[in-house]
Amino acid sequence: TQLLEQSPQFLSIQEGENLTVYCNSSSVFSSLQWYRQEPGEGPVLLVTVVTGGEVKKLKRLTFQFGDARKDSSLHITAAQPGDTGLYLCAGAPGNNDMRFGAGTRLTVKP
Amino acid sequence: DAGITQSPRHKVTETGTPVTLRCHQTENHRYMYWYRQDPGHGLRLIHYSYGVKDTDKGEVSDGYSVSRSKTEDFLLTLESATSSQTSVYFCAIRETGVGLSFTEAFFGQGTRLTVV
Numbered sequence: 001t002q003l004l005e006q007s008p009q010f011l012s013i014q015e016g017e018n019l020t021v022y023c024n025s026s027s028v029f030s031s032l033q034w035y036r037q038e039p040g041e042g043p044v045l046l047v048t049v050v051t052g053g054e055v056k057k058l059k060r061l062t063f064q065f066g067d068a069r070k071d072s073s074l075h076i077t078a079a080q081p082g083d084t085g086l087y088l089c090a091g092a093p094g095n096n097d098m099r100f101g102a103g104t105r106l107t108v109k110p
Numbered sequence: 111d112a113g114i115t116q117s118p119r120h121k122v123t124e125t126g127t128p129v130t131l132r133c134h135q136t137e138n139h140r141y142m143y144w145y146r147q148d149p150g151h152g153l154r155l156i157h158y159s160y161g162v163k164d165t166d167k168g169e170v171s172d173g174y175s176v177s178r179s180k181t182e183d184f185l186l187t188l189e190s191a192t193s194s195q196t197s198v199y200f201c202a203i204r205e206t207g208v209g210l211s212f213t214e215a216f217f218g219q220g221t222r223l224t225v226v
Contacts (some may be wrong), residue, residue, distance in 0.1 A: 002152070009150070033214060042200055042217030044155070088152055092213045096160045097168060098143060098204060102152035 003027060004089055004101035013105040016078050021104040023089030030092070031073055032072045037086040037103075046074075068088045079108045113137045116201050116218035123225055131221050133201030135181075141204035142184040143215070144168075144176065146197040150183040153200065159184055192226045198222050 005024045013019055023032065031050045035043035047056050049065035049072060056063045060083075062075040076083055084107050090100045113136035123129050133142060141160055145153040145168075155168030157176040165176050173195060175187045202215040203213055 006152075031213065035215075040220075042202075042220055043215075045214050045216070048214055061131065079137055090153075090215065097155060097158055098168065098202070098213060099155060099169070100145070100153035102150060 002102060003093060003099045004091060006087075006089060006101035006104050008104060009102065010027055010105050010107075012109065013079055014017075015080055015110050017108075018075070018077050019079055019106070020075045021087055021106070022071065022073050023101055025091070026070065027091075027093055028069050030069070033064060033090045034072070034074055035088045035090060035100075037088060043086075043088055053090055076106075079106075081108045081110050084108050114201060114203055114216060115216040116199075118222050119219065120222045121224070123191050123223070125192060125225055126190050129191050129223065131186045131199055131201075131223070133184045133186070133218060135184075135203050137203070138181055139203040139205065140181075141206075141213075142178065143202040143204065144174075144186045145200045145202065146170065146182065146195075146219075147200060148197050156186065156199075159210060188223075191223075191226050196225045198221060 037043040
């Protein structure tokens with residue numbers, strides 16, 4: 001069992017649709033991060049959420065941190081083919097290490 | 111650009127041979143990490159370092175060792191490579207916010223290792 005559980009594992013949608021992906025844990029985190037990874041590249045940070053209940057918007061992407069700081073969600077409005085990629089959530093359960101979820105692989109079809 | 115370079119970028123090696131992967135950073139970050147990425151598993155932490163000569167195990171450390179003799183270099187060694195260690199390996203550095211309230215990771219380009 002992974003520390004951070006992401007769902008769904010795969011998601012294939014048409015351009016213009018909305019979607020939400022989830023990141024859940026039984027542990028409390030001081031912050032959670034969302035990354036996007038494209039084939040052949042390392043993950044790139046999208047956002048960090050720090051405060052329970054926090055909502056952050058990045059253009060068409062909306063990130064939410066759960067009130068109890070155990071979960072987070074990423075909502076994409078009007079998805080575009082350029083949003084295709086692997087979305088990973090991450091958190092630091094201790095002071096030094098950083099753990100990642102297994103990711104949601106999103107495909108947006110034109 | 112966090113100034114992280116991994117070498118080699120690709121390597122094919124035979125079962126039973128030792129392999130060392132190198133991660134080099136140019137910005138004096140304290141924390142460095144090695145992950146492996148396999149389909150369906152996301153990124154799994156192998157080992158990490160929180161300073162020169164200070165390292166600790168991650169969730170999948172068996173068969174791997176690390177060394178950090180200077181701030182800029184973090185080496186990952188496969189003592190005796192096995193086919194199950196075929197993977198893409200990523201090095202990362204961590205930046206920390208004020209009061210350690212949050213952490214952000216920046217990654218190298220990855221090393222694709224194939225053990226035959």
